[in-house]
Amino acid sequence: MRPLSPERVIAVRPLVTRLTRRLLAFGGALTVAATLVVAQAPQASAADSTTYLNGATVGGDVAAGAGKVFVAANDRIIVANAGGELTGAITGLSGVVGLAMTPDGTRLYSALSGSMQVAEIDTADLSIIRRIDLAGFPCPSNLALSGDRLWVGYGCRFTWGGGILGLDLTATAPQPIAVGNNTSSAPLVAAAGDTLLAGDPDIMPADLMVYDVSATPATLRGVIAGLPSLGDLAATPDGSMAITVVGGGKQYDVWDTTSLTKARSYGADPAMGATRAVAVSPDGVHLAGGRSGDPRLTLYDTATGTRTYTNDDPVGELVPGSLTFSGTDVYGVLKERNSNGRLHLWRLHGATLPASTLTLTPPPTPATVLQPLSMTGRLTLSDESAPGAQSLMVIRRVPYRADETLPGVTTAADGTFTVTDTPPFAGDISYDVVWDGGPDARWSRASVTVPVEFIQSSLTLSGPGEGIAGQELQFSGTFEIGDQPAPPGSWLWVDRIVHIPGGTAAITLPGVTTASDGSFSFTDTPADAGQYTYIVRADESVVSSATEARHNVTVTNGDSPLL
Known part of the structure; x- marks a missing residue:
């Protein structure tokens, strides 16, 4: 050869x-x-969301109402809709720090530390109605709104000479009225009813000042002294209770603003992360607490102290002061734990509502590509009853391909439903079924992964x-x-x-x-x-x-x- x-x-x-x-x-x-794949734009879902706030690394205070969400971001206020989708920004601002919104959601107030002003903003068209001059009160940073009065914590950090001032918003040109002074930084403030709370966040130990603001000038009702530090602060809607977050703490302490004694604590659990943020719902029924680890958010029933809801998002840590309620939703701002410190808006849809449950059962045998498959499931409420006929969204997820929104299904009277599909690809295909929830029940999701054979x-x-x-x-x-x-x-x-x-x-x-x-x-x-x-x-x-x-x-x- x-x-x-x-x-x-x-x-x-x-x-x-x-x-x-x-x-x-x-x-x-x-x-x-391709003949079997009809690409559809995903429908708007009421599920939770985490939205990156492009370019924002400073700020993080949040206010929500009337279908909008506002996030302070230093040189602007980022605007999102109620679903957490970004819609625009309010610019031309200097050093945006604190935000406060009227209960009807028509007016937003912003502390502008850079220009020593408070901006009043029409939330409908996002126009700045007026700028209230605070000359002589440097670095206005923290806001609390109660009725027609806006309380401002001012003071540049670690310079002393900070304090609290009040503004009568009914006046054409509100004049600042000092309430307290000589803090090392801008005090945290919270107000409700006839009570104003204030505390310096940058000294240890910290004192919580309790003022009676039923008349002018405000009078000091008393001091809750010796807190290890003060990381966040909230008041119940009637002003009778103050809730504090202290550095490294494992619980949310509640103080009687009349007797100045501790009334109770929420969430005392040494196994959980340190507390970082706190907020109380406008009706006083729910307390939202943020922590440094899983779960990053917990809701408590304020009457019983029962834990009613938990959620987590490891993208970052909750910014102190960034928790707020809007309807049945809770919003917060997460800050990434790296040198970038980028901010994300976190929406927890229907967090205050009772839970619902979706189940989804995969086919009994492996599916085959290009051949129909069926899955069954059920939707139930927290009391295990069925909500009647409800529309469900169905999403097909294939690795390395865009998600596909399939034709939705409707539950029967007993909550049962069937999902059918003809998988166009072999491999592991995941299916999500999502219920957007209702006025009396929180949204829910069920997912299964179906092995599809060649x-x-x-x-x-x-x-x-x-x-x-x-x-x-x-x-x-x-x-x-x-x-x-x-x-x-x-x-x-x-x-x-x-x-x-x-x-x-x-x-x-x-x-x-x-x-x-x-x-x-x-x-x-x-x-x-x-x-x-x-x-x-x-x-x-x-x-x-x-x-x-x-x-x-x-x-x-x-x-x-x-x-």
């Missing part, structure tokens, strides 16, 4: 297993799959058993997917292996495509005598398995025997 010519030898090596190519192996299969494909390959070096060999075969011919134009790889002493010489020949009946053919002219193996391969596709067919040919040098 003549030696193989170097220019014709691609590689001499033991045959190795090739990595499976997960790219689409044939155009026809893509056509089949359609088995097959190849045949035929050709001569013997040949002569230098003469053309002809081969043919068929490619089928399931029991059907592969779509015309399906791509097939062709390899040729020559077996020689000590190893093999392998080369990839020009590939071929199938005809309309799944058939294919190709030719090859071996230059040297030897034992040849021809391999035709179809790669794994989105619908079919990989497969191959082999055919052996003995090639001689004319009348000379093969050595």
Whole structure:
């Protein structure tokens, strides 16, 4: 046998297993799959959301109402809708720190530490109605609104000379009236009824000042002294109770603002993260507490202290002072725990509502691509009753592909439902069913992952058993997917292996495509005598398995025997 010519030898090596190519192996299969995929824009869902506040690293105070959410971000106020989707910004501001909103959501007040002002903003058109001058009261930072009076904690950090002032918002040009002074930084403030609370966040130990503001000037009712530090502050709607967050604390302490004694604590749990933020719902029924670890948010029933809701988002830590209620939702701002310190708006939809439960059961047997599958489930309320006919969203999730919103389903009177789908791809496909909730129940989601099997494909390959070096060999075969011919134009790889002493010489020949009946053919002219193996391969596709067919040919040098 003549030696193989170097220019014709691609590689001499033991045959190795090739990595499976997960790219689409044939155009026809893509056509089949594409006819079954109808890309739809995801519908707006009332589920929780976390929204990156692009470019924001400073600020984080939040106010919400009348279908809008506002986040302080130093040189602007970022605006989002109630679903947490960003809609715009209020610019032209200097050093935005604290925010406060009227109960009806029509007016927003912003502390502008850079220009020593308070801006009054119309929340409908986002226009600045007026700027209230606070000259002589540097670094206004923290706000608390109670009735027609706005309380401002002012003072640049670690410079002393800070304090509290009050503004009568009914006046055409409100004049600042000082309440307390000589704090090291801008005091935290909270107000409700006839009570004003204030405390310096940058001294240890800290004192909580309790003022009676039923008349002007305000009078000091008393001091709750010796707190380890003060990280956040809230008041019940009637002003009878103050809730404090202290650095490193594991609970939320509640203080009687008349007797100045501790009334109770919420969430005392040494296994949980340190407390960071606190807020009380406008009706006084719920207390929202933020922590430094899982769960980052917990709701408590203020009457019983019962934990009613928990949630977590590890994107960052809650910014102190950033928790607020709006309707049945809770909003907060998360700050990433890295040098970037980027801010995210966190929406917890229906957090104050009783829970609902969705279940979803996968098919009893593995599904097959391009064949229908069915899943069943049920929607129940917290008392295990059914809410009647309810619309559910169905989302299909395929790795490395965009999510698909499928046609929704409606529950029966008993809460049961059935989801059907024809999976266009093989592999692990996840399905989410989402209920957006109702006026008396929180939204819920159920998810399952369904293993979807490939359609088995097959190849045949035929050709001569013997040949002569230098003469053309002809081969043919068929490619089928399931029991059907592969779509015309399906791509097939062709390899040729020559077996020689000590190893093999392998080369990839020009590939071929199938005809309309799944058939294919190709030719090859071996230059040297030897034992040849021809391999035709179809790669794994989105619908079919990989497969191959082999055919052996003995090639001689004319009348000379093969050595």
